[in-house]
Each structure stands twice: as structure tokens, then as C-alpha cells.
Amino acid sequence: MAGTAAYRKSTDHPDRLQQDEAFLRKAFHASLLPCILSILSQNINILADGILVGQRIGTDGLSAISLCVPVYLVLCVIGSFLVSGTAIQASKAIGRQQSEKSQEMYQTAVWSCIAASLVVTATGFFLSRPLTALLCSDPAIRPLVWEYTSITLIGALPKILIYVPFWFLRMDGRAKMVARMMLVMGVGNIVLDLLFLYPLDLGIGGAAWASVISTAIACAMGFFCLCGRDSGFRLGRRCITSLQDWKNIAADGSPSALNNIFQTLRLLAVNTLLMEAGGSQLVAAFTAVNCISAFSLSIVDGVPQAASAMLGIYSGERDNGSAALLIRREWRTGIWCCGAFAAVVILCADGIAFVYGLPLSLRFAMVCLSAGMFPALGCTILSGYYNVSGHVRWANTIILCRVFLASAVSLYAALALDLSPWWFLVLSELITLLLWYAATTIYHRHHPERTRYLLMDRSLEEAGQVVNFSVSGDTEQICQASQKIADFCRENQMNPRQVMRISLAIEEVMTMIVQENPGTAVRFDVRVFSLQEALGIRIRYDGKAYNPFDQRKPHDEQYLGIQLIADMMETIVYQRTFGVNTVQLLL
Amino acid sequence: MTITKNVDHNTLRITLEGRLDTNTAPQLEAELKSSTGGISELIFDFSGLDYISSAGLRVLLAAQKTMNKQGKMTILHVNETIMEVFEITGFVDILTIA
Structure with a gap:
């Protein structure tokens, strides 16, 4: 399924360049299982x-x-x-x-x-x-x-x-x-x-x-x-x-630290309320439920953790298209993982109670815990994204609400209304999402320039100053992309020289990378930008660690294209991060 | 890319329109292989050519080497952007551009 196209008019012109999630899905899934296992x-x-x-x-x-x-x-x-x-x-x-x-x-x-x-x-x-x-x-x-x-x-x-x-x-x-x-x-x-x-x-x-x-x-x-x-x-x-740098570190580190603190406060509050309501038997049951809940964090926390490095880099690049695609992928993969986990814990509810030596059934508790995983996943994906994108207060508020406040309030309410206490496992997450929805509605009214849910600043995309698209490692696709990018370049008032340079960069760099990865289906995510201070192209690709500009030999015909690009560009920067390669070329 | 050939005695004139890139360069290479036998003058008309990449440059280089033995090769009506490519790569010294 095609992802968000940051290039305007893409829905009107199907032959325009579009970004899909194939590239970042591969990078995300490579990181996901190790995060869950950790x-x-x-x-x-x-x-x-x-x-x-x-x-x-x-x-x-x-x-x-x-x-x-x-x-x-x-x-x-x-x-x-x-x-x-x-x-x-x-x-x-x-x-x-x-x-x-x-x-x-x-x-x-x-x-x-x-x-x-x-x-x-x-x-x-x-x-x-x-x-x-x-x-x-x-x-x-x-x-x-x-x-x-x-x-x-x-x-x-x-x-x-x-x-x-x-x-x-x-x-x-x-x-x-x-x-x-x-x-x-x-x-x-x-x-x-x-x-x-x-x-x-x-x-x-x-x-x-x-x-x-x-x-x-x-x-x-x-x-x-x-x-x-x-x-x-x-x-x-x-x-x-620098004091400003330390302030930024403190802001970005606060959600993680607060999560740890609020988890402990939650434990204290829940144990106190359950002890008052049902004595040590209920607290003992919660010990078992909490243990399984800790295992569920491998998915609820593991999914956003797997994406955090990539989201941080996209945030630094102001690459909203890629960030939005990745968040959608987190959700889609995460709900399947939650579903699988839920099936296992519900089926094994009686076994869990037996292992802990509990006389009461844990089935309803496990159903509530499992149902709560889905909204919990939504909350952690959102707070993870807000954390790296500079909306730290939003991240901290979601964490405070879902981990502590909403948990304590919903448990108190459930006990007061003589309902099963396990409802709090679902209600705390749902209440958090409802409050988030209301808050973003109000925020969007005051800040219509931001996107509705993720609060992204899409001014660059709206002004047509950036375009994101994906290209498969196929010569025909590469040449087509090289041709199509000319439209974007002309719409951004680039002169014919600049148009040629961007087109050539796409073809020469990608063709060389494909040649160096024989037998591998290399995928590319490309971003072309035309900003006041910079005009250039960012090519991200999987495959082996390879910098096409590193090993060129000036008089070797094989490197003719790469040498041409190197001579045409003002700056060339290569990086390898989260297991993928990035080349940025500035005109 | 559109390739138009015109043979007049021992002169072969090839007019290119569109893009000479990794995808289309083999097409030109094949045309040259089948057409340059017995030719003493090869003329390229680039008036309709918008774009050339290194794949196209290699085909031109091979054609130049062949025509160095058989006669001569000239390239006409090169636009500014393609001329810049020739200048940066040093092909302006290898090819005869009119």
C-alpha cells in the first residue's frame, strides 16, 4: 500500500513520485525482534x-x-x-x-x-x-x-x-x-x-x-x-x-525517567487500593497480573523502542512523510503482536493462576490486560514520537496519565462502583487516548498549520519545497525516477543546470549502489529539497555498508558517473545509521 | 529515447531525442554496432537530447574509438547542460563538438 506522499498533487497525478513503506518497514522489522527479546x-x-x-x-x-x-x-x-x-x-x-x-x-x-x-x-x-x-x-x-x-x-x-x-x-x-x-x-x-x-x-x-x-x-x-x-x-x-544543550537533553530524557518513576507510583497506588478493597488475596492476584503485564511491555514498549532511532533521525531531517509512514507501520505490526500475545495469555490464564498458587480465576484479568494492550500501544507509539519530535510535554502528559493518574482514578472508580478492579487495565489506556483526542482537537483549532494528530509542521511539504519518494533497485525504475524528479525541480524554479544535476545524481548514485549489491534487492528512499539555505538530495538505501564516493578511481570508466557527481556537488556526506546507508548531496 | 538514422553515402547521421541514460544507452549501442560498418563519418545531432548520463558517455567514447580508425565523428547542437557534462568529465577534449 502506498504511504503518505509528501509531494502535493500526487493523488491527482498517479505518475508522480511517491513514497512507500517498503524501505523503512524492512529497517523497522530488523530492529523490532531484538527490542522485544531484550x-x-x-x-x-x-x-x-x-x-x-x-x-x-x-x-x-x-x-x-x-x-x-x-x-x-x-x-x-x-x-x-x-x-x-x-x-x-x-x-x-x-x-x-x-x-x-x-x-x-x-x-x-x-x-x-x-x-x-x-x-x-x-x-x-x-x-x-x-x-x-x-x-x-x-x-x-x-x-x-x-x-x-x-x-x-x-x-x-x-x-x-x-x-x-x-x-x-x-x-x-x-x-x-x-x-x-x-x-x-x-x-x-x-x-x-x-x-x-x-x-x-x-x-x-x-x-x-x-x-x-x-x-x-x-x-x-x-x-x-x-x-x-x-x-x-x-x-x-x-x-x-552549553546550557541549552543540557536543557534539550533533560527534556528528551524526561519521558523515559518519568515512566520509571510513575510505574513505581502506580504500583504503590494500585497495591494500596487493592489491599483496602480485597486484602492480600487481591494484591497477590495483582502480583501475578503485574508480572504478565511486565511481559506485555516487550510489545507495548518494544514496538516504539524499535522505531525511536529512526524517528529521531527523521525528526532531525524534518522528514514528516517518513515519520508518518513509520508510525503507521508501528501500529500495524504492533496490533498483530498484541493480538498474538493476547491470545496466549487468555488461553493460559488458568495456568498462570495455578503457577502462582492463586485460588481465584485470572481469566477476566487477562482479558482486560489483553484488551488494554491495544490502546496502550497507541499511547506508547504517540508518546515515543512526541518525545523525539520535540513535543516533550505531550509525551510526559501521556505517560503521567496512562501509567499513573488514569490507572489510579479508574481503579478507584471501579472499586467504588463495585465493578471488577481489572477494568482499570483497559480504562486507564482508553481514558488516556480520549483525553489525548480532546487535547489535540483543541490544539489543532489554535494551530491549524500543524497536522491533526501528530502535530507535524508540514510547511515545507505544503510549499512544495521537499519531496519524498521510494525507488526500487531496478535500472528502469531508477531512470524513471531520475526523469520524473525534473518536474519537481522546475516547479521549484531550479535552473536547467540544477535540474540536470539532481537528475544525474539519482541515476548515477543509485546505479552504482545497485551494481555493488549484486543479487540483493536494494531499496531507496529519496528526499529532494529546495530550501532557502540548501538545495540537494538525500538518498537512503539498505544493502551492505557502502559509500559510492569512497572508492572511486578518477580514471576508471566504471566510476565515471560517480566522479561526475562528485565534481558537480558542493558537499557530499555519507553516514551509516540504524543499519542503513545515507548519502546527502548539496548543490 | 528516439533514434533517427540517416545514411548518405559514407556518412551516418544519428539524431537523438529524449534522454540518453542507463536504460536507453544499450539501445544506441546496438544501433551503432549494426550501422557503423563501412562508415567514414558519423554525425550525432543532439538538438532533441535533454539529458546524458555516464552510460551515454561510455557509448559515445566507444563510438569515438571506432570512428578514430574509420574516419571521424562529430557532435552537433549540444545544449548547455549537456555541454557542462562534457566539460566536467573532460569529454570536451576527446569529442569533436560543433
């Missing part, structure tokens, strides 16, 4: 950890770990805040062809995480006794809490730093490496738990060390990859100092 392996790890500690140490050990969650949460908030903020800024810089800025953001991520972890470790150690007293009022298990907390604080560095490879490897197009990292962390934690808890009998401290060491190994793996020759990122000593 989150899944993390949740399996948490589940297995709880089981092993509970089995070996007993309820005291489990309670101690549970009481230490706020410390773990602080590390997650710091890591996600610093790294998601710098990573989103880096992806926008890549989209604006500011590769040095993106490197600076990467280095800032690394150094700020190191600095933050040293501060957290030092502060935690200095205040370890008062901190333990704050976390745990029961003197019987306070020594366990102190031991687990202290070791967690010693391991603050890998726990915070691991966010760097988690985000930047995905931006580098190596989502599979991220999945391997998370798998190593999960499996490593379980193996070390078994070793430290059983033969070495290290108690709660052993469980803590297992977590720290497995995270450190996974983190080292990730950095080994990031520092490799093929990496698009270079480690260095730079750190951004």
Missing part, C-alpha cells in the same frame, strides 16, 4: 531471580529485595534520563548531518553516566545506614536490606552505564547485539545466582553480586562492540557544556 529477557531474569532467592533464602530474602527496589529505581531513572536524552539528541544531530555533534552526545552520555554513578556510590555509602533505616522498618531483615543495598550501590556504574550500549547500539543498527547483551545479562544472572546461592552459599549478598556482575559483563560486551572498528561512534573526552 525486554523479554529482562523480565524473565527478574522472574527467575525472584524464584531462586525465594527458594533459597525464603520470604525474608524476597522482602529484602523488594524493599531495595527504590535504590534500583534511582539507578534506572538516572541511566534512562541521561542516556535517552543524549541518544535522542544524537539521532536528531545525525538527521541534521551534524555528525560531530552526535559524537559529542555519545561521549557526554558515557562521561555523565560515569560521573553520576560515582556520586551515587559515594553518597550511598556515606548514607548507607540511614538509607537502610528509611527503606526498612523491620529490624529483623534490616541487615539483609543493608547488604543488598550496599552491593547494588557498588555496582551502580554498570547498572547506569548499560543504558549507553542499549540505546547507541540500536542507533548504530545493531539491535541484535543489544538482544545478545540482554540475554547474557539474564542468563548470566541466573547462572551466577545458582552458583552464589547454592555451592558458595553467599546469601542475599550473592544474589546482589550475581546481578551486578552479570550486568557488568553485558555492559562490557556492549562497549566492546561500540568501540569496535565498525562502530559509528567514537569514544573521546568531549562533553557538552
Whole structure:
């Protein structure tokens, strides 16, 4: 199905250039499974950890770990805040062809995480006794809490730093490496738990060390990859100092951090309300439901995560057409994944209740959880997009509403109306979407220049100053695109020389790339722009990592076309990001 | 691309209209192969030609090499944009452009 055409009049003239989603669908799907597996392996790890500690140490050990969650949460908030903020800024810089800025953001991520972890470790150690007293009022298990907390604080560095490879490897197009990292962390934690808890009998401290060491190994793996020759990122000593840059990082990092905070507040609020309404039995049932809900996040959070690097780059390029196509693809793929997950959990509802030793049925809870996944997916796709596109307040508001406010209010209302409490799993998401719909309606009335739902500024497209289109790696299609682009060029008052240069660039560059990828169906996404400050073409293509301007030999006939383009263009920039190649040519 | 051939004794005149690109260059190459036998003068009329890419340049280069042995080759009515391509690639020194 043809995607959004950023070229006006495309619906009137079917022979005009159009963009489809074939290219970005391939790039998105390549990233999706590793993202889902990363989150899944993390949740399996948490589940297995709880089981092993509970089995070996007993309820005291489990309670101690549970009481230490706020410390773990602080590390997650710091890591996600610093790294998601710098990573989103880096992806926008890549989209604006500011590769040095993106490197600076990467280095800032690394150094700020190191600095933050040293501060957290030092502060935690200095205040370890008062901190333990704050976390745990029961003197019987306070020594366990102190031991687990202290070791967690010693391991603050890998726990915070691991966010760097988690985000930047995905931006580098190596989502599979991220999945391997998370798998190593999960499996490593379980193996070390078994070793430290059983033969070495290290108690709660052993469980803590297992977590720290497995995270450190996974983190080292990730950095080994990031520092490799093929990496698009270079480690260095730079750190951004501009206040505006830090404000931008804070803004972009806030949704990720707030998500972690509101998840904990939600847990507290829901547990409190359920305890009051149905006692420990209902809370126990929610523990099981919450565990399955955490698994559902592999899809609800995994889908937008897989698209985040690409969306950041499109946002930096102001490529609204590609962003809109990608968001549509997220939704279409996501609902299939939600459907599959829903089918499994509903069918296995009785089995889940049995495993947790619950006397009541979880079927209705699983139905509500499954039904809630679909609007939840809509919410996370929207908040993910708003986060990278500069509408951070919208992203934070959606997160606040769906994760905490609407959850607490809808649960309270369900209990007050004597309905099943599980309705809140659906209602919180639906209420959020309804509020979002109302808010965008009001916003659109005041800002009609923005698009209705995604709040995009389409002034460039409306003025006909940019055109996006897709081309398959077929000589005939390439030559046709080269011919058709002349219409756009003439409508933007380009002179015959410029028209020729754009047409030639499309044919020569794409033909060379196709020749270098024999047997591969290469696809191209092209953007031609005619702006006040710049006139040029951006060609994005899959296939192997290849810069057609890198290996040209001036007197070799094979490179005649590429040499011609190199001599015609003012600037040529090549980048490889999220596993695809980009060449930008400026006249 | 439209190729119009005109043979007058030992002179072959080829008029091109449209675009000489990767897609159409083989068509011209085939025409030249079948038509240049026994020809001592080859004339290209580019009055209707809007566009030329490296694929077209290679065909012209091959034709020039052939005609260097048999006689001569001339290109007429080259527009500004195509002339710029010849200048940038150095073909202006290889080809005879009138």
C-alpha cells in the first residue's frame, strides 16, 4: 500500500513520485525482534531471580529485595534520563548531518553516566545506614536490606552505564547485539545466582553480586562492540557544556525517567487500593497480573523502542512523510503482536493462576490486560514520537496519565462502583487516548498549520519545497525516477543546470549502489529539497555498508558517473545509521 | 529515447531525442554496432537530447574509438547542460563538438 506522499498533487497525478513503506518497514522489522527479546529477557531474569532467592533464602530474602527496589529505581531513572536524552539528541544531530555533534552526545552520555554513578556510590555509602533505616522498618531483615543495598550501590556504574550500549547500539543498527547483551545479562544472572546461592552459599549478598556482575559483563560486551572498528561512534573526552544543550537533553530524557518513576507510583497506588478493597488475596492476584503485564511491555514498549532511532533521525531531517509512514507501520505490526500475545495469555490464564498458587480465576484479568494492550500501544507509539519530535510535554502528559493518574482514578472508580478492579487495565489506556483526542482537537483549532494528530509542521511539504519518494533497485525504475524528479525541480524554479544535476545524481548514485549489491534487492528512499539555505538530495538505501564516493578511481570508466557527481556537488556526506546507508548531496 | 538514422553515402547521421541514460544507452549501442560498418563519418545531432548520463558517455567514447580508425565523428547542437557534462568529465577534449 502506498504511504503518505509528501509531494502535493500526487493523488491527482498517479505518475508522480511517491513514497512507500517498503524501505523503512524492512529497517523497522530488523530492529523490532531484538527490542522485544531484550525486554523479554529482562523480565524473565527478574522472574527467575525472584524464584531462586525465594527458594533459597525464603520470604525474608524476597522482602529484602523488594524493599531495595527504590535504590534500583534511582539507578534506572538516572541511566534512562541521561542516556535517552543524549541518544535522542544524537539521532536528531545525525538527521541534521551534524555528525560531530552526535559524537559529542555519545561521549557526554558515557562521561555523565560515569560521573553520576560515582556520586551515587559515594553518597550511598556515606548514607548507607540511614538509607537502610528509611527503606526498612523491620529490624529483623534490616541487615539483609543493608547488604543488598550496599552491593547494588557498588555496582551502580554498570547498572547506569548499560543504558549507553542499549540505546547507541540500536542507533548504530545493531539491535541484535543489544538482544545478545540482554540475554547474557539474564542468563548470566541466573547462572551466577545458582552458583552464589547454592555451592558458595553467599546469601542475599550473592544474589546482589550475581546481578551486578552479570550486568557488568553485558555492559562490557556492549562497549566492546561500540568501540569496535565498525562502530559509528567514537569514544573521546568531549562533553557538552552549553546550557541549552543540557536543557534539550533533560527534556528528551524526561519521558523515559518519568515512566520509571510513575510505574513505581502506580504500583504503590494500585497495591494500596487493592489491599483496602480485597486484602492480600487481591494484591497477590495483582502480583501475578503485574508480572504478565511486565511481559506485555516487550510489545507495548518494544514496538516504539524499535522505531525511536529512526524517528529521531527523521525528526532531525524534518522528514514528516517518513515519520508518518513509520508510525503507521508501528501500529500495524504492533496490533498483530498484541493480538498474538493476547491470545496466549487468555488461553493460559488458568495456568498462570495455578503457577502462582492463586485460588481465584485470572481469566477476566487477562482479558482486560489483553484488551488494554491495544490502546496502550497507541499511547506508547504517540508518546515515543512526541518525545523525539520535540513535543516533550505531550509525551510526559501521556505517560503521567496512562501509567499513573488514569490507572489510579479508574481503579478507584471501579472499586467504588463495585465493578471488577481489572477494568482499570483497559480504562486507564482508553481514558488516556480520549483525553489525548480532546487535547489535540483543541490544539489543532489554535494551530491549524500543524497536522491533526501528530502535530507535524508540514510547511515545507505544503510549499512544495521537499519531496519524498521510494525507488526500487531496478535500472528502469531508477531512470524513471531520475526523469520524473525534473518536474519537481522546475516547479521549484531550479535552473536547467540544477535540474540536470539532481537528475544525474539519482541515476548515477543509485546505479552504482545497485551494481555493488549484486543479487540483493536494494531499496531507496529519496528526499529532494529546495530550501532557502540548501538545495540537494538525500538518498537512503539498505544493502551492505557502502559509500559510492569512497572508492572511486578518477580514471576508471566504471566510476565515471560517480566522479561526475562528485565534481558537480558542493558537499557530499555519507553516514551509516540504524543499519542503513545515507548519502546527502548539496548543490 | 528516439533514434533517427540517416545514411548518405559514407556518412551516418544519428539524431537523438529524449534522454540518453542507463536504460536507453544499450539501445544506441546496438544501433551503432549494426550501422557503423563501412562508415567514414558519423554525425550525432543532439538538438532533441535533454539529458546524458555516464552510460551515454561510455557509448559515445566507444563510438569515438571506432570512428578514430574509420574516419571521424562529430557532435552537433549540444545544449548547455549537456555541454557542462562534457566539460566536467573532460569529454570536451576527446569529442569533436560543433
